Amino acid sequence: MATYKAVFLDVGGIILQIDWQRPFEFAGVFDPRRRQEMVEAFQGWEHFHLFETGKISSEEFYSGFNAIMGMERSNGFWHEAWMQIIIGELPEVHQIFDVLKGKVPVYAVSNTNVDHFNFQMKHFPVTKRFDRYFTSFGLGERKPDAGFFKKITEACSVNPHEALFVDDTLENVEAAKRFGFNSRQTVNSVRETLEFLHSNLPQC
Numbered sequence: 001m002a003t004y005k006a007v008f009l010d011v012g013g014i015i016l017q018i019d020w021q022r023p024f025e026f027a028g029v030f031d032p033r034r035r036q037e038m039v040e041a042f043q044g045w046e047h048f049h050l051f052e053t054g055k056i057s058s059e060e061f062y063s064g065f066n067a068i069m070g071m072e073r074s075n076g077f078w079h080e081a082w083m084q085i086i087i088g089e090l091p092e093v094h095q096i097f098d099v100l101k102g103k104v105p106v107y108a109v110s111n112t113n114v115d116h117f118n119f120q121m122k123h124f125p126v127t128k129r130f131d132r133y134f135t136s137f138g139l140g141e142r143k144p145d146a147g148f149f150k151k152i153t154e155a156c157s158v159n160p161h162e163a164l165f166v167d168d169t170l171e172n173v174e175a176a177k178r179f180g181f182n183s184r185q186t187v188n189s190v191r192e193t194l195e196f197l198h199s200n201l202p203q204c
Contacts, residue, residue: 002161002162007106007122008108008164009107012168013169015127016120019084023081027077037173038084043178045068052136052137054114092185094126094129095190096193100197104201106129107152107156129169136148143176144178149181163181164196164200166186184196
């Protein structure tokens, strides 16, 4: 069995439960199919990627919402709507940190923006249990780009072959595997994440 020196965990879908449709329901889009169309439109929106890599401000990001949503609301309204993505901590998620504590460092690796980051750090204590928190807006890179993985491994002085990686997005998991990580996809399942960790870290 390989010896692993680090664990990298995504946050949304691994530590915190998220729902991409909630901001659009908050804004009055009640048809689930229409909300999913909005999710896909936003995820392909240039401003979204610029915001998540720290290249535009919150004000610049929210100011584009009216055009893409087809309604007139304040930046404050869109900020409140955008925070609705984060539901809360997954049940029993503290177990992940409990089994790793003092045995192997655990790092957050999150595609996120400054507003979501500040919100979750304020409201969900479990996010403070990471040994270090890597964000796309802080690195200027997003998963699944190789630049993201290169920066986090260099910052931690760890070889990717010596690290475990868990994410809720298959594209990110496959990219991590290509980079050299032992990777696993889990989605809102603390049990599956723990099974992956236990199977690779006998000390846990």
